[in-house]
Amino acid sequence: MDEKIDRRTRKRLATRQSISDTATRLFLERGFDSVTIDEIAAAADVGRMTVFNHFPRKEDMFFDREEEIQALAFDAIRKRGPGVSPIEATRKLAHDLVTQDHEFVMLSGDTSWFIKTAMASEALKARAREMRDDFTRALAIVLADASNQPTGDPNAHLAAGLIVSTWNVAFSEAQKLFDCTRDAGEAKRCFLAVIDRGIAGAVAALAKTAYA
Amino acid sequence: MDEKIDRRTRKRLATRQSISDTATRLFLERGFDSVTIDEIAAAADVGRMTVFNHFPRKEDMFFDREEEIQALAFDAIRKRGPGVSPIEATRKLAHDLVTQDHEFVMLSGDTSWFIKTAMASEALKARAREMRDDFTRALAIVLADASNQPTGDPNAHLAAGLIVSTWNVAFSEAQKLFDCTRDAGEAKRCFLAVIDRGIAGAVAALAKTAYA
DNA sequence: TCCCAATATATACTGAGTATATTTAAGGGC
DNA sequence: GCCCTTAAATATACTCAGTATATATTGGGA
Numbered sequence: 001m002d003e004k005i006d007r008r009t010r011k012r013l014a015t016r017q018s019i020s021d022t023a024t025r026l027f028l029e030r031g032f033d034s035v036t037i038d039e040i041a042a043a044a045d046v047g048r049m050t051v052f053n054h055f056p057r058k059e060d061m062f063f064d065r066e067e068e069i070q071a072l073a074f075d076a077i078r079k080r081g082p083g084v085s086p087i088e089a090t091r092k093l094a095h096d097l098v099t100q101d102h103e104f105v106m107l108s109g110d111t112s113w114f115i116k117t118a119m120a121s122e123a124l125k126a127r128a129r130e131m132r133d134d135f136t137r138a139l140a141i142v143l144a145d146a147s148n149q150p151t152g153d154p155n156a157h158l159a160a161g162l163i164v165s166t167w168n169v170a171f172s173e174a175q176k177l178f179d180c181t182r183d184a185g186e187a188k189r190c191f192l193a194v195i196d197r198g199i200a201g202a203v204a205a206l207a208k209t210a211y212a
Numbered sequence: 213m214d215e216k217i218d219r220r221t222r223k224r225l226a227t228r229q230s231i232s233d234t235a236t237r238l239f240l241e242r243g244f245d246s247v248t249i250d251e252i253a254a255a256a257d258v259g260r261m262t263v264f265n266h267f268p269r270k271e272d273m274f275f276d277r278e279e280e281i282q283a284l285a286f287d288a289i290r291k292r293g294p295g296v297s298p299i300e301a302t303r304k305l306a307h308d309l310v311t312q313d314h315e316f317v318m319l320s321g322d323t324s325w326f327i328k329t330a331m332a333s334e335a336l337k338a339r340a341r342e343m344r345d346d347f348t349r350a351l352a353i354v355l356a357d358a359s360n361q362p363t364g365d366p367n368a369h370l371a372a373g374l375i376v377s378t379w380n381v382a383f384s385e386a387q388k389l390f391d392c393t394r395d396a397g398e399a400k401r402c403f404l405a406v407i408d409r410g411i412a413g414a415v416a417a418l419a420k421t422a423y424a
Numbered sequence: 425t426c427c428c429a430a431t432a433t434a435t436a437c438t439g440a441g442t443a444t445a446t447t448t449a450a451g452g453g454c
Numbered sequence: 455g456c457c458c459t460t461a462a463a464t465a466t467a468c469t470c471a472g473t474a475t476a477t478a479t480t481g482g483g484a
Contacts, residue, residue: 270440
């Protein structure tokens with residue numbers, strides 16, 4: 001499968017990975033803002049332009065799994081069981097991720113550092129907001145598509161907005177609670193409680209439409 | 213009242229206004245991104261540092277009425293009628309603003325240029341997102357306070373998130389519709405329809421709490 | 425081997441935002 | 455009016471992300 005990659009591509013990916021690893025290490029040591037692109041380039045032993053070649057923006061060296069998360073959510077909607085509404089599918093996804101201790105909803109370890117580092121930088125927070133908006137827009141399209149509604153349907157945008165808002169609050173509150181109590185179980189219960197409330201609200205908002 | 217302002221303050225405000233007016237004119241002529249701070253300073257006939265003195269960030273010369281909007285929303289909640297829940301108060305505000313053709317929900321004229329200019333600039337969109345998040349956080353505090361709930365109550369954050377998300381979608385969809393049809397009446401009906409749906413969802417989500 | 429295209433790199437630039445020191449001018453006490 | 459303090463404006467020099475462009479290097483294919 002992926003074995004027949006030519007040397008050129010292999011070297012390209014190796015360079016990219018080297019830059020990414022170096023950047024991550026430096027961010028870990030000193031935070032995002034106080035590391036400059038020049039330092040990353042020097043530490044990774046590549047030219048400055050090479051860094052921009054692989055990562056158009058500095059923030060891209062930090063957030064490199066956006067697509068994975070989007071795919072996870074979209075798959076949950078597209079491959080939902082029969083009789084499950086698109087909105088309910090997002091609720092089920094939350095419960096499934098918690099049940100299987102998925103890395104995206106883990107509270108401790110790498111995830112904790114990741115969130116703390118992101119929250120300590122205005123640039124990273126701005127990028128996170130941008131990704132959230134992009135995701136909301138894409139989610140509206142997926143929802144409309146999965147419900148055989150026209151693309152751009154206002155209700156799809158409302159549903160997407162309410163769902164993303166709910167997930168966002170659920171994440172933040174769970175993280176906040178874990179930081180206070182260091183009790184992962186309690187944090188997860190809080191996460192699901194907010195999800196259940198918010199999704200119930202979204203279902204009520206979109207009652208009598210194809211989305212709920 | 214405001215008459216006993218000394219000359220120093222008067223000059224300060226005049227300088228600020230001059231910079232703001234100059235910047236607005238230039239943004240109107242050529243868009244936000246293609247106007248540099250140096251050009252604004254030169255056109256307003258002040259030093260470059262003076263601009264940063266009054267407006268720490270370039271975006272602040274564009275968004276200068278944030279507080280007004282926040283006050284409008286918070287007042288609607290704090291001064292709501294008896295028997296009106298905090299969440300319902302935000303719904304009532306939307307209807308009131310539309311009824312009185314308030315400038316913040318006007319579709320044509322300055323508002324239209326304002327939104328188009330903001331949407332054409334990544335920097336302005338980023339700042340708008342930041343303001344939205346700030347507003348959401350502040351709204352959560354006001355909601356909790358107005359409902360005699362503890363500050364930081366997860367339900368307050370959920371309510372704030374759902375409300376802001378609803379308003380955001382309502383604005384966008386109404387603006388989009390107006391751009392297509394140029395029918396202000398239809399756009400306003402769309403705005404209120406989304407508001408009513410979204411707020412109904414928020415009420416359902418927060419059922420049996422102090423917020424709904 | 426030679427040629428083409430992808431990748432890496434060097435150089436020079438733009439423009440926002442910061443740090444800091446200096447100048448200018450207004451208000452207050454005498 | 456004169457002096458002193460302080461706010462505001464300014465000048466200068468800097469940092470750093472991001473762009474433009476030209477050149478060098480290297481792997482793949484003929």
